[in-house]
Amino acid sequence: MDKKSKDFLYKYLNNAAPTGFEVEGQKIWLDYLKPFVDSYEVDTYGSVYGVVNPDAKYKVVIEAHADEISWFVNYITDKGYIYVVRNGGSDHQIAPSMRVNLHTKKGPVKGIFGWPAIHVRKEKEDNPSMKNICIDVGASNKEEVEKMGIHVGTVATFEDELIELNKKYIVGRALDNRAGGFMIAEVARRIKENKIKLPFGLYVVNSVQEEIGLRGAEMMAHRIKPDLAIVTDVTHDTQSPMYNKITSGDVTAGKGAAVTYGPAVQNNVRDMILKVADKNKIPYQRIAASRTTGTDTDAFAYSDKGVASALISLPLKYMHTTVEMVHKDDVESVIRLIYETVIQVKNNQDFRYLK
Secondary structure: OOHHHHHHHHHHHHOOOEOOOOHHHHHHHHHHHHHHOOEEEEOOOOOEEEEEOOOOOOEEEEEEEOOEOEEEEEEEOOOOEEEEEEEOOOOHHHOOOOEEEEEEOOEEEEEEEOOOOHHHOOOOOOOOOOOOOOEEOOOOOHHHHHHOOOOOOOEEEEOOOOEEEOOOEEEEOOHHHHHHHHHHHHHHHHHHHOOOOOOOEEEEEEEOOOOOOOHHHHHHHHHHOOOEEEEEEEEEOOOOOOOOHHHHOOOOOOOOEEEEEOOOOOHHHHHHHHHHHHHOOOOEEEEEOOOOOOOHHHHHHOOOOOOEEEEEEEEEEOOOOOOEEEEHHHHHHHHHHHHHHHHHOOOOOOOOOOO
16 A cells, blocks of 8 residues: 555545535545546435446446444433434444544534443443433533534534554544445556556446445446446454354455355356456455345345446454454455456446346
């Protein structure tokens, strides 16, 4: 990873992009992508895509999602304490003692998820729940809170920035899945800098609102109507304590990209990806998805057109926490696998099982 890539990674990942409020992150992403594409589009809800060869009839998508889990202000007490509801799969159990940014029209306001001391709590009755976690912004009453620009519907994100561990790992919040946005942008950069001439249209897509049901990708599938979609997201590293390999599979951060098997994954596309990995000696692992993948892959696969789709995942430790953790080698593995796959796709390639 060179300085240009690293600077983009840190700027993009350290910015907040809660579900439904991704615009600032999308600006950062698009500014980085623009030199590597011929044109770009932005839809009504904030999904963004850059296009190489926009006039081509055959369309290939590489896609990630741009949003991160967060909280909505739901109720402000007379004494100025703020109760919240989830925006995506936020974990109430990790909230106590966390610092947050509440994103107002006046700018970010600092707050904390306060929590009573251990020696005044009842062990079982006072576990963290959506009924008892609340944000303290240092206000004495509701009026003070409102003067800060905070109201019902204000969105809040945890305050944690990227760090590195042992020179091998990148750690921070929202690697799910802005790490994916970084990786597909790097694919576009390599195609441009290596002067690869693609015989089809390449759509580099950063979709919004994945965390609440793949909504942005659904819009993108209908808007672009691609012929092939290669999606990247994160998957669980299952080596750390409390993971069950019998139910969650055997995935290790540092051993390469994870390629998914499942009904939403078109078998011929997946086999093409595995063949590319073997040919280029790109390390990979296999994972299985029961029914749906739970990623934007499903939105493309099950769109009205039925797009030939596949999923290449980045192993991730501690998903939906502020210490999500990925191995640098895996980031490179995913970038290389998507890049090498894209550049060997043929114009009008037909992935149907029966012809």
